[in-house]
Amino acid sequence: MHDSPIERHRHRLLVVAPDPDLLESLVTPLGLAGYGVAATGTGAEALAMYRAQRFDLIIVDDTVPDVEDLGSRLRLTPEDRPPILCLTTCEQLDRLVPELGSRVEDYVTKPCRITELLARTHVLLRDHAPSRRVGPLCHGDLLLDDAVCRAWRGERPLDLTAAEYRLLRYLLINAGQVLTKEQLAWQVWGESRDANAIERLVSRLRQKVDAEGPAMIQTRRGFGYSL
Numbered sequence: 001m002h003d004s005p006i007e008r009h010r011h012r013l014l015v016v017a018p019d020p021d022l023l024e025s026l027v028t029p030l031g032l033a034g035y036g037v038a039a040t041g042t043g044a045e046a047l048a049m050y051r052a053q054r055f056d057l058i059i060v061d062d063t064v065p066d067v068e069d070l071g072s073r074l075r076l077t078p079e080d081r082p083p084i085l086c087l088t089t090c091e092q093l094d095r096l097v098p099e100l101g102s103r104v105e106d107y108v109t110k111p112c113r114i115t116e117l118l119a120r121t122h123v124l125l126r127d128h129a130p131s132r133r134v135g136p137l138c139h140g141d142l143l144l145d146d147a148v149c150r151a152w153r154g155e156r157p158l159d160l161t162a163a164e165y166r167l168l169r170y171l172l173i174n175a176g177q178v179l180t181k182e183q184l185a186w187q188v189w190g191e192s193r194d195a196n197a198i199e200r201l202v203s204r205l206r207q208k209v210d211a212e213g214p215a216m217i218q219t220r221r222g223f224g225y226s227l
Helices: 020-032 043-052 067-074 090-100 114-127 162-173 181-189 195-209
Strands: 012-016 036-040 057-061 084-088 104-109 137-139 142-145 150-153 156-158 218-220 224-226
Touching: 012 020, 012 043, 020 036, 020 114, 020 181, 036 043, 043 057, 057 114, 084 114, 104 114, 137 162, 142 162, 162 181, 162 195, 181 195, 181 224
Parallel strands: 012 036, 012 057, 057 084, 084 104
Antiparallel strands: 137 142, 142 150, 150 156, 218 224
C-alpha cells in the first residue's frame, strides 16, 4: 500500500493499480496537483481502505486481478459512494464497466496522458460535489466567487486571466500553506512547467492583487509561495 497524508486535502482519491511503476506515475502528479492520494495494488485492500475513510473518487486500472470482487462489494455500499474512473484499453472497457458497477462515470484509455487524467479527475470531482456551486473563498479582504468566476480585493474587482484565476483559487484554498512551484504548475496547467513560467504568473497576479493594499502573496525563498 502506498499513501500520502490526505487529511488536510480538500479532495481525497483512491488509486488502484497492480503495477508499482504505473501506481507511482499516477500518485505523483495527482499529489502535486493538490489531491490527497491513497494507493494500493489490489481490489481487496482498496475495499478495506474505502471502508476505513471517505474518498471523493476511485481510479481503477483494468489489470487489477481481483477487480471483480471490488466491483461486486462496492455495489453493496451506500448510494453516495464515490464515482469510479477507469484506466483501460478499448478492448477491456466492456468487461470492466459491468464488474465495477453503475458508478463508473468515465474512463481514460491506456497509455494515458497525465494531462487527460487530471482534466477528467477535475471534471468528475466538480460534477459530483455536494454542490456544483462552490461558496465564495475569502482571506482577509480578498474574495473569490466560483459562481461568477470573479475575484475582488476589497471593493476593487480583479481583472484576471484564466490562469491567474486558477492560481489565486488554489492559493486561497490552501491559505497559510507554502506551495511549491511544481504544485502550482500542475494545478494551473495540469502539467509540469519551467520554474520561470510560475514566477512570471505569480508576478502578474501579485501586481493585480497587491496593487493597492498590503502584500498578501508571499515568496518563501527556496520553498515556494503562500497566501
